[in-house]
Structure formats: structure tokens, C-alpha cells
Amino acid sequence: MDIKAPTFPESIADGSVAEWHYQVGDFVAKDDLLVDIETDKVVIEVYAPADGTLSSIFKGEGETVLSEEVIAQFSEGAAVATQESSSPVEAAVDDSHDEDRFASPAAKKLAAENNLDWAAIAGTGKNGRITKEDVTAALSQSAPDAEPIAAEVAPQTATEPSAVAPKAINDEGRIERRVPMTRLRASVAKRLVAAQQNAAMLTTFNEVDMQPIMTLRKRYQAEFQKAHNDTRLGFMSFFVRAATEALKRFPAVNASIDGDDIVYHGYYDIGVAVSTERGLVVPVLRDTDALGLAQIEDEIAAFGAKARDGKLALEDMAGGTFTISNGGIFGSMMSTPILNPPQTGVLGMHNIQDRAVVVDGEIVVRPMMYLALSYDHRLIDGREAVQFLVAIKGMIEDPARILLEL
Numbered sequence: 001m002d003i004k005a006p007t008f009p010e011s012i013a014d015g016s017v018a019e020w021h022y023q024v025g026d027f028v029a030k031d032d033l034l035v036d037i038e039t040d041k042v043v044i045e046v047y048a049p050a051d052g053t054l055s056s057i058f059k060g061e062g063e064t065v066l067s068e069e070v071i072a073q074f075s076e077g078a079a080v081a082t083q084e085s086s087s088p089v090e091a092a093v094d095d096s097h098d099e100d101r102f103a104s105p106a107a108k109k110l111a112a113e114n115n116l117d118w119a120a121i122a123g124t125g126k127n128g129r130i131t132k133e134d135v136t137a138a139l140s141q142s143a144p145d146a147e148p149i150a151a152e153v154a155p156q157t158a159t160e161p162s163a164v165a166p167k168a169i170n171d172e173g174r175i176e177r178r179v180p181m182t183r184l185r186a187s188v189a190k191r192l193v194a195a196q197q198n199a200a201m202l203t204t205f206n207e208v209d210m211q212p213i214m215t216l217r218k219r220y221q222a223e224f225q226k227a228h229n230d231t232r233l234g235f236m237s238f239f240v241r242a243a244t245e246a247l248k249r250f251p252a253v254n255a256s257i258d259g260d261d262i263v264y265h266g267y268y269d270i271g272v273a274v275s276t277e278r279g280l281v282v283p284v285l286r287d288t289d290a291l292g293l294a295q296i297e298d299e300i301a302a303f304g305a306k307a308r309d310g311k312l313a314l315e316d317m318a319g320g321t322f323t324i325s326n327g328g329i330f331g332s333m334m335s336t337p338i339l340n341p342p343q344t345g346v347l348g349m350h351n352i353q354d355r356a357v358v359v360d361g362e363i364v365v366r367p368m369m370y371l372a373l374s375y376d377h378r379l380i381d382g383r384e385a386v387q388f389l390v391a392i393k394g395m396i397e398d399p400a401r402i403l404l405e406l
Helices: 088-092 105-113 132-142 147-153 183-198 211-227 236-249 293-308 382-397 400-404
Strands: 002-004 014-020 033-038 043-047 052-057 064-066 070-076 167-169 175-177 201-209 255-258 261-264 270-272 274-276 279-281 322-326 345-349 352-359 362-376
Touching: 033 070, 105 132, 201 382, 211 293, 211 362, 211 382, 236 270, 236 293, 236 322, 236 345, 236 382, 236 400, 274 293, 345 382, 362 382, 382 400
Parallel strands: 270 322, 322 345
Antiparallel strands: 002 070, 014 033, 014 064, 033 043, 052 070, 167 175, 201 362, 255 261, 274 279, 345 362, 352 362
């Protein structure tokens, strides 16, 4: 049978083979991990459809694959005989444990190299499969200073070169390290350049007094958590609700440009930027006009956990009509968020800092946040952009407006 790449959404053009976990001729148990395919958004795991043998591989590691492209062939059937391992490591990780437990070859190999019983590790993969990351976590718990192991198996970040990347001496006799750009970082670079070249992007700024929201959270936090299964009331849910109400009043900010057409969306799917080791990803909250504050907080927390564990699915990030990015968690005071095509607007939140402001003719100290709205001037006029941001400011400074839709 053919092994195909998964169906990619329209926002993902292609992917690349990150790692084959088996070689041609290897017997593979059903639901064992065959191959990782990396896209510009997520790493997709492709599993064996049945017990059988990997007959052939058409796409090697690093090669580009398209949506639903055949990447290998698989022969269904039980293993004929148990062959001897060709190396001590393979022999050490032979299936001598309970047959109901299974682990990826990389996980078994890493466990054997470190004299770790992989069968005792709790698996987080599909159907309890033990992944390489599970073994890494177990090693870090048993030996926190096992830095070489962590360096070998940890995923490379978008900003850090691999710890095992070869060093070289440049023409000036100084040490450099050259590593290939990750697919995520390469795609981000391409999309950012395209957004600046293809859109008439402008940014408008404003500031918002966060005191009303902070007072509201302090007053109702305990009661809110008790009523909503320990869900904490954060800032982002207020901004999502405020943005949703503002999008209703300014449909152009919730629209997109498709060729010579303007597409006005009758729904509100807001992407919330989440930072991961591999880079920035934007999972999408669907139909935010139908979500309460607790539901928004729950979905954001779930997306954050999935992003940290590398479990975000393609459908989690597909689509979106507007985006919110919070650079304030990293200490940013002011920045220019960049559009996420084909969206025409993105809201940037920033750090909250006590500043002296004038209220009713008096100088007072208030927790202030700068807001930034980047927008596509081809579709959105400056007046609309400013009024959209002012609407969000008004709802954050007077949260009752969100509930009353004022």
C-alpha cells in the first residue's frame, strides 16, 4: 500500500521529510511512527497503517513533499522471522518487553545507550507510544546534568545553532558555526518579506489604561476560578472579546483580499500568537463571538500546552481572520506587528508599565499598555484603523462595554 503525506491546508504549500524512523526492509508494527514531516507550522507524524514491512522510500530526509504525495510503499503482513540485530545497540533494544508497549526506534536506541529501561517510561505518543522526547524527559529527571544527551536529542530552536553543528574557521581566523535554516524560520522569513512587499502595511498606535481590567480580575479571580473549574482569568480573553466586538463594527478589518476581490468574513476566527522552541505559531480560536471569557482562556491554555509539546495539528492553525500578538510577555514596550496574509489586520499588545498620566486634570500613576494595529491600507483607511483601535481601547478601559456591546 502507498504511504502518503497528509492533506495540507491551503495555507501550507508543502513540507519536507524530517526523519525516517525505519529503513527499507524493516518490520513495523501497526501505529508505530514511520516518518516525521516538517511544515512551516508543525511537524506531522505519519504512522504505520498495519503490521508490515517498509518496502521502499521515495522521499528521503530533507526532500520536499506535497500534499497527499506518495512518499513510500508498505507491505502488509506479519514478520516472517526475527532477524539478528547488526549492532549491539539494536540488540539491546529488541522487543523483549511487553508486546502491548511500544516505542519508536529512536526512543529505544537512546534508552539503550543510556542504560534506561524504556518499558518503564510513560509514553505520550499516539496510543501510549514512547517517543524520543519521553526518553529525554526521563533522562533529565534521573540525571539533570546530562547536557550532552539533551543537546543531541532536543529540537533545534529557530535562533540557536545546533550544539553538535560543526565549527569552522572563517577567512579572518575566527570560529563560526553554519547550520541550515529550519523550515519554520525559512517560511517565516519568506512570509514576512512577502507581507511587506505585497501589502500597503501601515501601523497606528494608542495606549490603554489597564487599571479597570486589573481591578476586575483582582475582585473576581477567586470566584471566577471556582465557577469555571479553576480556569484563571487573564488579560488575553478580554482583548479577544474586545477585538471581536470591534471587528463587528469594522468589517474591513475582518476581511481579506483575494486577487481583485474583497472577501468579507461572516465569522470571527482570531489567531493568538504563541512562542515555541521552534518559533512563533498562531493557533486560531474559532467563532470567538460565541465564546465566553472562560472558554477563551481554556482554549488558549490548551493551545499553549499543545504548542510546548509539539502537538499542534494543522487544523489548529489553518485560517484565521485576525491576529493578536502579545510581545509584552517578553518585555516589549512598543513594536510594529506584521500582517499574517491574507489577513488585513493584526493587533500588538505590549508590556504593562506604571506611568504618570493625566486623569480629570490630575496627574496619577496608572498601569499603561501601548497598543499597535498594523493594517493593509489597500483595504482599510486610516480613519477606520484609528477608530478600530479606539474601540478596543474603550472596551478595555470600560469592560462593561464588552458585555453590553456598546
